[in-house]
Amino acid sequence: MLIRLYLEIQRLGLDWQVRPSGTDVRTSVKKSRLPDLIVMTEEQRQSIQGKSAVLELPPLLTIEVVSAESVKRDYERKPLEYAAFSIPEYWIVDPLEAKVTVCLLDAGRYNQTVFTGNQQIYSPTFPELALTAQQVLTA
Numbered sequence: 001m002l003i004r005l006y007l008e009i010q011r012l013g014l015d016w017q018v019r020p021s022g023t024d025v026r027t028s029v030k031k032s033r034l035p036d037l038i039v040m041t042e043e044q045r046q047s048i049q050g051k052s053a054v055l056e057l058p059p060l061l062t063i064e065v066v067s068a069e070s071v072k073r074d075y076e077r078k079p080l081e082y083a084a085f086s087i088p089e090y091w092i093v094d095p096l097e098a099k100v101t102v103c104l105l106d107a108g109r110y111n112q113t114v115f116t117g118n119q120q121i122y123s124p125t126f127p128e129l130a131l132t133a134q135q136v137l138t139a
Contacts, residue, residue, distance in 0.1 A: 020036065033078060037063040039060045061091070087105065089104055091103070099115065116133050118133075
């Protein structure tokens with residue numbers, strides 16, 4: 001997944017960066033989350049360079065991979081926090097249920113679309129990315 005997003009960013013010539021877990025995202029004054037994957041702008045990357053890796057601005061895309069311990073957190077708590085922080089796109093990759101849920105921010109709430117099997121995922125952040133739910137789940 002990381003490599004596919006990286007290659008798409010390179011293909012489009014964007015100054016974005018895709019990062020695996022290791023960069024916190026501020027979700028409130030006293031709270032931050034550590035997503036499994038984020039896509040951020042160059043400006044955001046520079047804002048944390050040489051500092052603690054906590055983004056104070058919402059990344060373009062946040063991806064969480066569900067585990068048995070994180071189901072409630074990934075489906076209930078994080079969408080509320082990420083929406084409040086104005087993250088425009090949030091993917092919930094769920095290998096337990098074999099689905100990818102793409103959450104798109106609209107008026108402060110997420111509209112969710114579920115993709116399974118060979119359904120091609122639609123992402124406004126990466127509108128030309130040809131990626132199916134199965135490809136994401138096996139990445």
